[in-house]
Amino acid sequence: MNDGVVKLVQGARLTPTQRRIAHCLVEHGAKAAYLSAAEVAELAGVSQPSVTRFAMALGYSGYPALRRELRTLTDGEPAEPAGRNAMQRAVAAETDHLRRLGEQLDRLDDVRAAAELLVASRPLPVLGLRAAAPLAAYFGYFAAKAFPDVRVLDGGGTSLLDRLDQARAAGASAMLAIVLPRYPRETVEAVREAKAAGLAVVAITDSAVSPVAESADVVLPAAVGTQLVFDLHTGPMAMAMVLLQAMCDAAPEPVQRRLEQFEATAAQRHIFLA
Structure with missing residues (x-):
């Protein structure tokens, strides 16, 4: 970028x-x-x-x-490097996206501002529909180990706004929205509803000129790969994990307690083989 x-x-x-x-x-x-x-x-x-x-x-x-x-x-x-096949060019483009993302993270002001907004929200709704749904679930899975009451909103339809209302009524003050091409209309409308309800919105999206950018309080852009039939989301996934790390850094003591509790429970229940 x-x-x-x-x-x-x-x-x-x-x-x-x-x-x-x-x-x-x-x-x-x-x-x-x-x-x-x-x-x-x-x-x-x-x-x-x-x-x-x-x-x-x-x-x-x-x-x-x-x-x-x-x-x-x-x-x-x-x-653009020459002499490569289409698959190599696609992977090389992703490598370049990650390099540029790394350069972008030379300044962490936006990431830290986003982390502070999200850490303060109880519960924490995480919105991601269609192509963004797996990334929302991935973020939510790990975030739930460190923070209480993370609510992944990965299904659309008439119940989406109901679930958003429920989160707001339960005390949510901010929402993470993951918005990827082709920018579902329902996602953008849900972000606008969240803003109207008084929630701060942090958006992980592919570009600073994404349709959700004008409605978000903090935009964390990470380019997607477009050289294959379907987009590659390596950049947005990396950005999501960077954001989660910043959230953990913003509340180290309670996060450490929750992680230790989880590890103790996992060991007691023999959840993992290694």
């Missing part, structure tokens, strides 16, 4: 189609800076006039002017 490109599109009021274009530019960085409007449109799955309107929405006379700015912002980014 190129920080310059992110800053270019942050704060702009974009339509859903324009958000897709913005995400495409953020995701593909140096490559997108040398594509024509038609090629960007094909890459983002939109029409060519949409790309032109997107450039104008950012204040440029047209896409050529925006492309010149993109080349300036992405100049010096490493070129």
